[in-house]
Amino acid sequence: MMEPILLAARMQAALLAACHMALVLLTTPLWIGLLRWMATVMEGERRPPDPAAHWRALRRAWRQPGVRSAAGAHVTALAPWLALAAAMGAAILVPSFSLGLPGSDLSDLLVVGGLLEMAFLALLVVAFAAGLPRPGHAGLRVATGGFMLQPVLLLACAILGMCLPDGTLAGLVRQAHVADMNLIRMPLALVAGALVLAGVEEGNGPGARLFSIMLDDLAGPDRAVAQYARDLLAVVWMMLARDLIWPESIVEPDLLAHARIVGPLAWAVVLWGVHMLLACGCVAGMRVFVLSGPRHATWRAGLGLLCAIMAGVLLFAGRGMG
Amino acid sequence: MVLLVGGSAVLVVLPRPFGLLVAALRGGWLVACVMVVLACLGVGLPGGVVAGDGFFAPPRDIALLVPLGLVGMAATTGRDLAACAAGGCAVIGGPVLSCMGAGWGLLALCSGRRVGVRPAADLVALMVMAAVMVDPGPVVWLLPGLCWLGTRGLLGLSLSPHVGSRVARPFHMADIAGMIAALALWRRLPQAGMVADMRWGWVLIVAGCVFYMAASWRALCAGGARGSMAGLMGGSGALVIVLAGLGLLAGADDLPAMASAASRTALLVAATFLTWVFVARALDVMEREAGPLVLLRLGGLGVLMPRLSALFALGLLAESGLPPLLGFSVIWMLLRLLAGMAQGGGVVGDMPLLAALVVLGVGWAVRMLALVRVVAVVLCGRPRTPRGAGAADPRGRAMIPVMLAAVPVLLVSVWPGLWLGLMEGAGHVPSGAVPPVLRDVALASPDGTAVFHPGRLCLLVAVVGCAVMLLRRLACPMPARQVAGWQQGAPAVPPWMVFGDPLTQVGPGNPARMVTDMLVPMPVLRRFVRVSIRWRARAAGMVAGVQRRVDWLWQGRAVPTPVVLLLACVGALMFIAWHG
Numbered sequence: 001m002m003e004p005i006l007l008a009a010r011m012q013a014a015l016l017a018a019c020h021m022a023l024v025l026l027t028t029p030l031w032i033g034l035l036r037w038m039a040t041v042m043e044g045e046r047r048p049p050d051p052a053a054h055w056r057a058l059r060r061a062w063r064q065p066g067v068r069s070a071a072g073a074h075v076t077a078l079a080p081w082l083a084l085a086a087a088m089g090a091a092i093l094v095p096s097f098s099l100g101l102p103g104s105d106l107s108d109l110l111v112v113g114g115l116l117e118m119a120f121l122a123l124l125v126v127a128f129a130a131g132l133p134r135p136g137h138a139g140l141r142v143a144t145g146g147f148m149l150q151p152v153l154l155l156a157c158a159i160l161g162m163c164l165p166d167g168t169l170a171g172l173v174r175q176a177h178v179a180d181m182n183l184i185r186m187p188l189a190l191v192a193g194a195l196v197l198a199g200v201e202e203g204n205g206p207g208a209r210l211f212s213i214m215l216d217d218l219a220g221p222d223r224a225v226a227q228y229a230r231d232l233l234a235v236v237w238m239m240l241a242r243d244l245i246w247p248e249s250i251v252e253p254d255l256l257a258h259a260r261i262v263g264p265l266a267w268a269v270v271l272w273g274v275h276m277l278l279a280c281g282c283v284a285g286m287r288v289f290v291l292s293g294p295r296h297a298t299w300r301a302g303l304g305l306l307c308a309i310m311a312g313v314l315l316f317a318g319r320g321m322g
Numbered sequence: 323m324v325l326l327v328g329g330s331a332v333l334v335v336l337p338r339p340f341g342l343l344v345a346a347l348r349g350g351w352l353v354a355c356v357m358v359v360l361a362c363l364g365v366g367l368p369g370g371v372v373a374g375d376g377f378f379a380p381p382r383d384i385a386l387l388v389p390l391g392l393v394g395m396a397a398t399t400g401r402d403l404a405a406c407a408a409g410g411c412a413v414i415g416g417p418v419l420s421c422m423g424a425g426w427g428l429l430a431l432c433s434g435r436r437v438g439v440r441p442a443a444d445l446v447a448l449m450v451m452a453a454v455m456v457d458p459g460p461v462v463w464l465l466p467g468l469c470w471l472g473t474r475g476l477l478g479l480s481l482s483p484h485v486g487s488r489v490a491r492p493f494h495m496a497d498i499a500g501m502i503a504a505l506a507l508w509r510r511l512p513q514a515g516m517v518a519d520m521r522w523g524w525v526l527i528v529a530g531c532v533f534y535m536a537a538s539w540r541a542l543c544a545g546g547a548r549g550s551m552a553g554l555m556g557g558s559g560a561l562v563i564v565l566a567g568l569g570l571l572a573g574a575d576d577l578p579a580m581a582s583a584a585s586r587t588a589l590l591v592a593a594t595f596l597t598w599v600f601v602a603r604a605l606d607v608m609e610r611e612a613g614p615l616v617l618l619r620l621g622g623l624g625v626l627m628p629r630l631s632a633l634f635a636l637g638l639l640a641e642s643g644l645p646p647l648l649g650f651s652v653i654w655m656l657l658r659l660l661a662g663m664a665q666g667g668g669v670v671g672d673m674p675l676l677a678a679l680v681v682l683g684v685g686w687a688v689r690m691l692a693l694v695r696v697v698a699v700v701l702c703g704r705p706r707t708p709r710g711a712g713a714a715d716p717r718g719r720a721m722i723p724v725m726l727a728a729v730p731v732l733l734v735s736v737w738p739g740l741w742l743g744l745m746e747g748a749g750h751v752p753s754g755a756v757p758p759v760l761r762d763v764a765l766a767s768p769d770g771t772a773v774f775h776p777g778r779l780c781l782l783v784a785v786v787g788c789a790v791m792l793l794r795r796l797a798c799p800m801p802a803r804q805v806a807g808w809q810q811g812a813p814a815v816p817p818w819m820v821f822g823d824p825l826t827q828v829g830p831g832n833p834a835r836m837v838t839d840m841l842v843p844m845p846v847l848r849r850f851v852r853v854s855i856r857w858r859a860r861a862a863g864m865v866a867g868v869q870r871r872v873d874w875l876w877q878g879r880a881v882p883t884p885v886v887l888l889l890a891c892v893g894a895l896m897f898i899a900w901h902g
Contacts, residue, residue, distance in 0.1 A: 014748075044395065065800070065802075065803065066798065066800065066803065067802055067803045067804075067805055068670070068800025068803075068804060068807065069804070069806070070804040070805060070806055071625075071703075072622070072624065072625060072703065072704070073623070073625075073703050073802075073804050074624065074628060074739055075624050075625070075702060076624055077802065078600050080858075081790050081791065081794050082787075085783075085787045085789075085790040086783075086786075086792075087790075088790065089782055089783055090787040092782070092786070093782075094452060097715070103778070103782055105773070105775070106774075106775065108654075108655055108772075108779055108781060110650075110653070110772065111645055111774075111779060112350075114643075114644045114645040114650055115645055116692075117644055118644045118645065121644075121690075121694065123700075125696075125702065126826060128697070128698040128702035128703065129624075129702045129703075129825045130702075130703075130704075131621060131703030131828075132623065132827075133827060133828070136698065136703070136827060136828035137828065137832065139698070139828075140694075140828060140832050140833055140836055141836065142696070143691060143694050143710055143833070144691070144833065144836040144837055144840055145840075147687050147691065147837065147840065148687065149681060149687065150683045150684070150686040151679070151680050151682075151683025151684050151687060152677050152683070153631045153683070154657060154680075154682060154683040154686070155676070155679050155683065156678055157661075158657060158661040158675075159765075161658060161661040162661055162773065165771040165772070166771050166772045167658075167767075167772045168772070184817055194758050197799060198349050209379060218456075220802055221797065221798045221802075222802060232595065261507040277802040295613070295843075296743055297840055298840050298841070301840065305680070308901075309676060309680065312324060312672075312676045312679075313676070316664075316672045316673075316676075320402075
């Protein structure tokens, strides 16, 4: 017989998880549309695209009849959905507005990064499955462009593990509510920047072009799912970076103690929206002003690694001084 | 065990493989494996355990016979069984017998016709190591170096980026046995009177990370699937070195929790060797069905042999270090160990740690690219040769051994505490009691604050995957239409050329080239290659000149290996006698 308090806590966790997932999944195309809009505005385009156009394009692709290349059709049928599943698994683990989600003890940075990497690889498999030259080579170029993700991820996890006792995102949020974060804020911000640099390839022209070449031989719901999974990937990386920079804005709800919890939760949702808007602006600005040259992949990898190493150096230097 | 070793020796001596003897030896490995599992669980065996004083290892060290028994059960050739017997000697033996076993393993691994160079230096190092372990004198601090030299052939440690058939060994089942033997030797070091030294610890950690990167690069550049797997496996061998270094460092700093965590991680690495067992079986089946595993000729096996390819992909996923399978647990523990090693000595004191993490991360990234390459070339795409197009899944019973070999990996991935309890339980548990570690389903960091539940992660991935598949079933009731792919304006493939043009598919040579292109601009790289070739030619000319000068001394004679070994023996005896 389950205790009533335990039952209520589990129901609360399920409710929060449902709200969190609905919020993230529904707003994903919106964030990507805004990101593209901002990048176009920063590039000086006279008539920037409609931010809702991306949502409409996804809907149109979903409604088309499904067509795929006959070669490697078994793999193509499965891989986009696998990518979606991995990205959704990562999205559950990254808190958006509140703690207390069911898998909060698993919200290790390495787990989240690994799941996102798995989604990335599943999207690459879509390009390789048919064995056609153009998508395959585009896939390899994308794979090489995301090369620095693993070193950055390892460094980020080690740094987070040294800052916190348990090294999870939930632990970070809890510590941010009770302790002074100013000592480790700078290393964490650098780590967040490194993760966004290494993980998000949305927002620049070549990346989007390569991805559309990768999906050349796919139409219909599978294509829509692959595109959506890629968008979700970028949004989860940005959410992760936002959690590392502003962990205080996430509330820890306790429905049993306080009857009026809706106000703080709504405020946390609004803060999440504002922070994501800021993150979109930062990513767009970085893509347009920093990484827009011909060797943007090299710059991206090098800058990501540099940020992560700088975070480690700052952390160690702060410890040595302290 | 004696029967197994003797039978394997007979099998090696026999001119042609003898099926009945192979079957008997495999059965013998099954029996040995079951007996060791029972002994690890604390069940008293009739007859007890032979307590050879110094000749055999203490009973708690024999747990590595479990993975070795599984390798022996899956072995098919005489060479594999000989390597297993050698590994068995290395696991159960005391200092002398284990070094002899490792030496036999080296000879069994390098017995191919093409690899003419016997590993004389490794054998000499093993012999000196046995002498030092028997009589630990003032040179005992050399033990890690000797062990490194002696096991480099077994673990595949090499800094060379060359992947040609003369320098690199393709991957076979025997390599797994060799690696278990090397792991047993490395685990024997702390008991051999080795005083933990911080300098050795750091040297081993950094060297292991560099070896990991070099092995991953070899996996990325190899021309065959077996060569690529050998590179990936060399990465696992490098992790053994890193963990040994971490153990030494923890011993020097007097951190028993850290040392035990390093030892547990090494046992998890031993569990990843089980993945190689079924990958080796799957490669054997692929080679039988699709011909030689040359990457330029393979392709499209994912469609031709879906079940075997799914198993193979599962093995690659477990080796890649991505969640939720076993490789991820190893990476998680390794990262926690490395993060726990921060000395708090400011920037300068902790820079080696940052460097090691960066090198390890780059190695991991290259390994991932190598896996992407294997998947893209072997499993995806279209078949490139008629021989490859004729491949099909093995029917009925032939599939069962491969599937059975995958079961332990899945079990250990979900419940690593089971494996660790089994491995650590030997000799510790009184008869009949359930070891406490068996109830442990989570992995804990050395300081115990961070806990990772692999089972929960597997559950999460499974639940989300099922939800997405349900969504797919509900949202897309109509199957997608399959059409011919777009060929860049080329005319349709004529009916007599069903395989397409192999040169236009993703080839095995692309990823390494793309990485070098990204890191170094092409003109700089070209200039560097030109200069390096010129310098190499100059150096070779100088060496040839020196050789001409001293040629009267040598006169082109080659010294045979037995003479070298004899000289080394005499030297070792003189050394021991000199030190009393």
